[in-house]
Amino acid sequence: MRPPNCKVILITGASSGIGKACAELLTAEDHIVYGTSRRPSAMPTEYRMLEMDVTRxxxxxxxxxxxxxxxxxxxxxxxxxxxxxxxSIEDTTLEEAQQQLDTNFMGTVRVCKAVLPPMRAQGSGLLINVSSLGGALGLPFQAFYSASKFALEGFTESLRQEVAPFGIQATLIQPGDVRTPITDNRLQARQSAPGSAYRACFEAALRIIEKEEQAGVAPEQVARLVLALVNHPSVAVRYTVGHFSQRASTASKPFLPSRMFEKLVMSFYGLSRRS
Ligand SMILES: NC(=O)c1ccc[n+]([C@@H]2O[C@H](COP(=O)([O-])OP(=O)(O)OC[C@H]3O[C@@H](n4cnc5c(N)ncnc54)[C@H](OP(=O)(O)O)[C@@H]3O)[C@@H](O)[C@H]2O)c1
Incomplete structure (x- = not known):
């Protein structure tokens, strides 16, 4: 017999970073946790690791x-x-762009389609979709990452409305920068090589992106938000988590003139218009 507050929780991408921190915290809180990885290691964990490639x-x-x-x-x-x-968009091949969307967006779609029938049958369930600050603003030189997270945002807004009559809830988390191996795991468009017209701007922006990530909050901070949502009776559409300045930037977007907001983002990444 399971204790009344013990939930069965599936976390995709639990071998590292945010997913791993969530799996560890939720296990410590006595939930039954299943994590996934494309290559689950033989290393014993407190929670069960399953093999899952979200692109298949x-x-x-x-x-x-x-x-x-x-x-x-x-x-x-x-x-x-x-x-x-x-x-840059020009330096990214269509295949690289499709792979990004297939993992970050269609991966979540695949998992949702697999879990919705059993959740509908049981008349309950909670889907927590990990978006990003990049799902609230278009980030230069991360266009397809941003596109994948913007897609996730629209998808989750629609999903919430469709599944609510069946007792199922869905929500979005928008973390700002989080200190995880995402920096080392980042793929670079193969054509961003010396000779690209974007090379100098791209390299300067990438240095800022990487520095900000490694100065980000610990993944445990995101895990604490996930734990709070697991225990929440009625989740909101989205939650931000991270450094105050980053949370404030998304909050200010609807209130600032759009060109002013864009200029602020561009100058943050060392970009300026040709005068
Ligand atoms: N770190 C940040 O600053 C930040 C900010 C905002 C949002 N996020 C979002 O948070 C999530 C986790 O990122 P993280 O920072 O924790 O990165 P991470 O440390 O690199 O972890 C990524 C996880 O995703 C899994 N993964 C990647 N491709 C996969 C695939 N095709 N099928 C199944 N699993 C796959 C990896 O598992 P295997 O390689 O073991 O399969 C790994 O467990 C991502 O959605 C990211 O966009 C991160």
């Missing part, structure tokens, strides 16, 4: 079926798996 339908379906077979229910899903792709 069969892999997603297999992992979800495994959780249901073992636990009989699935209360919460944290759609967290993702990576960052950097490079």
């Amino acid at each position: 339908d069969d892999s997603v379906q297999r992992a979800v079926e495994r959780v249901l077979a073992e636990s009989g229910t699935l209360d919460v899903v944290v759609n967290n798996a993702g990576y960052a792709l950097a490079g």
Whole structure:
């Protein structure tokens, strides 16, 4: 028999960073946690690690079926798996762009489609989709990362409304910079090589992006928000988490003239218009 407040929780991308911090905290709080990775290591963890590649339908379906077979229910899903792709739009191939969207956006779509039927049948469930500050503002040289998170934002707003009549809730988390291996795991567009017209601007912006990430909040701060949402009776559309200055920048976007806001973002990344 499970204690009344113990929930069965699936976290995608739990081998590292935010997902790992969430898995550790939720396990410590006596929830039953399943984490996923494309290559689950043999290293023992307090929680169960399953193999899942969010870009493959069969892999997603297999992992979800495994959780249901073992636990009989699935209360919460944290759609967290993702990576960052950097490079100018011109230097990014369509294949690189598609892969970014296939993981960060369609990966969450695949997981949602796999878990919604059982959640509908049980008449409850909570989907926590990990977006980003990049889902609130278009970041230069991370256009396809931003596009993947903007897509996730629209998708989750729609999802919430469709599933609410079945007792299912969905919400978004927008972290600012978080100190995780996302920096080392970042892929760079292969054509961002010496000779690219964007090379100097790109390199300068990338140095800022990387510095900010490594000065970001600890992933445990995001995990504490996730824990609060797991225990929340009725979640809001979105939550921001991170340094105050970054949370304030998203909050100020609707209130500032759009060109002024854009200028602030450009100057932050060392960009200026040709005069
Ligand atoms: N760090 C930040 O500053 C920040 C800010 C805002 C939002 N976020 C978002 O937070 C999430 C987690 O990022 P993180 O910072 O914790 O990065 P991370 O440390 O690099 O972890 C990424 C996780 O995603 C998994 N993953 C990547 N591609 C996958 C795929 N195709 N299928 C399944 N799993 C995959 C990785 O697992 P395996 O490699 O083991 O498969 C890993 O566990 C991402 O969605 C990211 O966009 C991060």
